[in-house]
Amino acid sequence: MKSSISRKILMALSGFFLMFFLLQHLSINILSVISPDMFNEVSHFMGYNPIIQFIMQPILIFGLLFHLIMGMYLEYQNNKARIKKYVNNKPNTNSPWVSRNMIISGITVLAFLILHMSDFWAHEMNYKYIAGSPEDPTRYWEELHHEMGEMSHLIIYTIANIFLALHLLHGFQSSFQSVGFNNNKYTPTLKKLGNVYAILIPLGFIFIAFFHFFTQSH
Amino acid sequence: MSEKKDMDLTLKIWRQKDAQDKGQMVNYPVKSISPDSSFLEMLDVLNEDLVNKGDEPVAFDHDCREGICGMCSLYINGEAHGPDRKVTTCQLHMRKFKDGDTITIEPWRANAFPVLKDLVVDRSSFDRIQQAGGFISVNTSGNTQDANAIPISKIDADNAMDAATCIGCGACVATCKNASAMLFVSAKVAQFSLLPQGKVERKERVLNMVHQMDLEGFGNCTNTGACEVECPKGISLENIAIMNTEYLKASISKKA
Structure with missing residues (x-):
């Protein structure tokens, strides 16, 4: 962690981990559109399996916090490397906006995560460990459906996922570059794959939010 | 005209x-x-x-x-x-x-x-990075092999030559939003590590040059690619990936 390259590699590795988590998260959530029973079954397993709860969940929280704190630290260091700025600078001529503003897209996703965690994770922790409510394998779909019933949630989820897409558009291919994977043969395909991933994952989450909002029995 | x-x-x-x-x-x-x-x-x-x-x-x-x-x-x-x-x-x-x-x-x-003064900047930080490892030691023992007798693949020779075209002007640092010197340092690292003569000191080279780069106060690379676009010699980002791999391998084998 002492050198710039070590930090860069660790940032990429935590990024890979979080991208894998996003794929897994979407795979489970999409079940809520396909079958409420299936969604309940998988959610209950995820919520009560001790390996997931006491090993995987803390690893995920650590990975997320590491990515977040390291990202902010690197941004601080990078800003410090050029105290005197240019009078006239045209960064758009040589690099895409998404690559230069990972901190903006990242902080927006973080702000959303606070809301998202209080919506679902804090509720789960309260249900299981504070209120000590009994196991109910049938409650998850209804809770999700209810939470997605508000227009404000739909708007926030949509905006947050657009920023997630912007973050991933650079983050995916940048992670591979950071761990040393860049060659003429495979990188163009990898970049295309990254663009597909960066669009499809957030689009999937937006679709789920829209599905639940428009299927409410108001 | x-x-x-x-x-x-x-x-x-x-x-x-x-x-x-x-x-x-x-x-x-x-x-x-x-x-x-x-x-x-x-x-x-x-x-x-x-x-x-x-x-x-x-x-x-x-x-x-x-x-x-x-x-x-x-x-x-x-x-x-x-x-x-x-x-x-x-x-x-x-x-x-x-x-x-x-x-x-x-x-x-x-x-x-x-x-x-005015438009003149002090780029001696690049010199110090070079001095930290951007060279091949000439420890001749009297029986040094003729360089032309060592076969080098065309791809490696071409890539090393491309990296060696870096003129150290500093445009990469100037244009990077983080004032990172990774493209410059990676060109120097890749240029030598791709060739048999440079492989001998490859571990010390990458560790020392990166250490010096960090000491000089350059920012971290965030892979925006601006350096590659503005580089007058077209030095590729592929060199940064090579340096990252070199650094990772050198760090692991040093600790092992």
Whole structure:
């Protein structure tokens, strides 16, 4: 962690981990559109399996916090490397906006995560460990459906996922570059794959939010 | 010869008396500039006018004026080495501009490249990085093999040659939003690590050069790719990936 390259590699590795988590998260959530029973079954397993709860969940929280704190630290260091700025600078001529503003897209996703965690994770922790409510394998779909019933949630989820897409558009291919994977043969395909991933994952989450909002029995 | 007519321009140039001075942008009108002249020749015309008037000429770095020495710099209209691609400032021609244009000219901006005077910056941080490992030791024992007798694959030879075209001008640092020197350092690391002669010291080289780069106060690379676009020699980002791998391998084997 002492050198710039070590930090860069660790940032990429935590990024890979979080991208894998996003794929897994979407795979489970999409079940809520396909079958409420299936969604309940998988959610209950995820919520009560001790390996997931006491090993995987803390690893995920650590990975997320590491990515977040390291990202902010690197941004601080990078800003410090050029105290005197240019009078006239045209960064758009040589690099895409998404690559230069990972901190903006990242902080927006973080702000959303606070809301998202209080919506679902804090509720789960309260249900299981504070209120000590009994196991109910049938409650998850209804809770999700209810939470997605508000227009404000739909708007926030949509905006947050657009920023997630912007973050991933650079983050995916940048992670591979950071761990040393860049060659003429495979990188163009990898970049295309990254663009597909960066669009499809957030689009999937937006679709789920829209599905639940428009299927409410108001 | 260009068919364009001579141009009248307004130059907004960073003037700074010395390293301690705060500095400011100063406007200078220049008249009858030939579109066939180079950017540095245009600055020569301005300086001649300033000297004739008894004013201090604008200080700027230059040497070969053939695009190979890496001395000229300048952030022109918001871009390192100006609006053209894969050329140094000395190879930038005035035909890239229009009559009546206002052109801003600033020095490279990075804490590791402090301004010495006007448009001249101190790039000795690059020299110190090179001294930390950007070379092959010549420990001749009397039975050194002829370099031409060692077979090298065409791909490695080409990639090493491409990396070796880095002239160390600092455009990568100047243009990077983080003032990172990764493209420069990676070109030097890759150039040697791809060749048999450079493989012997590859671990120490990458560790020492990266350590020195960090000590000099350059920022971290965030893979925006701006350096590759603005590099006058077209040094590829692939070199940074090579350096990252080299660094990872060297760090692991050093600890093992």
